[in-house]
Amino acid sequence: MTKKNIDTTTMGGRIQALRLQKGWSQEELGFYIGVNNKSVISFYEHDTRTVSIPVLQVxxxxxxxxxxxxxxxxxxxxxxxxxxxxxxxxxxSLKTERGKKVALEHIRLVTMMEA
Known part of the structure; x- marks a missing residue:
């Protein structure tokens, strides 16, 4: 199997590259995200179909x-x-600035201890 260059400057290229990194076929990725037709994955990978937000999340x-x-x-x-x-x-997720400052100070202390 020859490797082709994938244009990861596009969303479709990034989807394809990540799918191939996992060793999945288009059909397998379709199964994992609940799409029964592998051509839909091909459309996504070639940027010929818009991916909805719910599908993007999955x-x-x-x-x-x-x-x-x-x-x-x-x-x-x-x-x-x-x-x-x-x-x-x-x-x-912290609600207050005080909480954020305290959490960051704890992280700083731990990093100083490990240095």
Missing amino acids: LAKELGTSIDYLVNGTEAGGEEDPDIVMAIQLLK
Whole structure:
């Protein structure tokens, strides 16, 4: 099987690249996201069909990445440490500035201890 260059500057290219990294066929990805027709995945990968928000959410989850990466290509895709992602989500969920400052100070202290 010859490898072809995939244009990861497009959303379709990023979907295709992530699918291939997982070793999945278009049919398999379709199954995982609840699409029965593999041609729909081909349309997504060739940017000939718009991907709805609900489908984007499922695609991102199944491909181990974020919607932001799929749409904009601005994150590290599925390569980011899940603990870091969780820490960021927890920080974002804090309601007060005081809570955020306390949490960040704790993180700073831990990093100083490990240095």
